[in-house]
Amino acid sequence: MILQRIIESKKQEVEKLKRTSDLRDMARQITKLPPARDFKKAIGLPGSVSLIAEIKKASPSKGILCPDFDHRRLARIYSENGAAAISVLTDAPFFRGHLAYLEEVRQETELPLLRKDFIMDPLQLYQSRLAGADAVLLIAAVLSDEELTQLLALAEDLGLQALVEVHTQEELMRVLQAGAEIIGINNRNLHTFDTDLVTTGTLMGLINGPGITVVSESGIHNREHIQFLNSLGVHAALVGEALVTARDIGCKVRELAGGGGCIAS
Numbered sequence: 001m002i003l004q005r006i007i008e009s010k011k012q013e014v015e016k017l018k019r020t021s022d023l024r025d026m027a028r029q030i031t032k033l034p035p036a037r038d039f040k041k042a043i044g045l046p047g048s049v050s051l052i053a054e055i056k057k058a059s060p061s062k063g064i065l066c067p068d069f070d071h072r073r074l075a076r077i078y079s080e081n082g083a084a085a086i087s088v089l090t091d092a093p094f095f096r097g098h099l100a101y102l103e104e105v106r107q108e109t110e111l112p113l114l115r116k117d118f119i120m121d122p123l124q125l126y127q128s129r130l131a132g133a134d135a136v137l138l139i140a141a142v143l144s145d146e147e148l149t150q151l152l153a154l155a156e157d158l159g160l161q162a163l164v165e166v167h168t169q170e171e172l173m174r175v176l177q178a179g180a181e182i183i184g185i186n187n188r189n190l191h192t193f194d195t196d197l198v199t200t201g202t203l204m205g206l207i208n209g210p211g212i213t214v215v216s217e218s219g220i221h222n223r224e225h226i227q228f229l230n231s232l233g234v235h236a237a238l239v240g241e242a243l244v245t246a247r248d249i250g251c252k253v254r255e256l257a258g259g260g261g262c263i264a265s
């Protein structure tokens, strides 16, 4: 499965990073930073679906999505047209992202920023906060219960919020048990890469605790999809491909964020 290949590559990347990083110095630098922005609050407005707009150059399933990719420009367009938060893919080998994109996007917008990567080690949380992230993605499928609990606690200590991603009922039960408060339901089947919003419909029905913010991720392309998610009570939609491949990106952001539509994009 692609996730296993990504994780093997990420483990090697993190081991290399550890050889050149001074965690204590990173922790010292973090104490000097202003507080992170409130990602959960920005995306959790009841009664509507907030847009988390993703800066995504490529994907393992589709290759290069955006040949004239410009992360700074995307951040400005997303901010000016009604996105509630921005997700920045920083994985290089599989998504052609870069940590520097996060730092540079931070200079373009005041919106909360999600670092989207494959986080499995505390060092990556320190690195994320220093690069300007307000929130990080934690993927239940690649973390044990113990790792998930530890990373959630450290993220909170560092002032980061965590979007915890699930694909199945079993993963959902694990992350609720671990105390996740922002849950991402990923509609992408990682074996086939097919997306189906029914995944959100199925898992959403199993979340009934108060204070949980739910994000539907992947395969969201148009206003009808957003309306369907709204009918389920989902708080936010995470969208990459439909935005970066749109002919008029600003229009597409407005269509998905509910601020007016666009024709033929």
Ligand SMILES: O=C(O)c1ccccc1NCC(=O)[C@H](O)[C@H](O)COP(=O)(O)O
Binding pocket: 002, 003, 054, 056, 059, 060, 061, 062, 186, 188, 190, 193, 195, 217, 218, 219, 220, 238, 239, 240, 241, 242
């Ligand atoms: O995008 C992929 O092909 C992919 C493959 C394997 C693991 C993760 C993958 N995507 C990460 C994401 O979660 C998406 O970038 C995000 O949900 C936005 O999805 P989309 O709107 O469908 O680009």
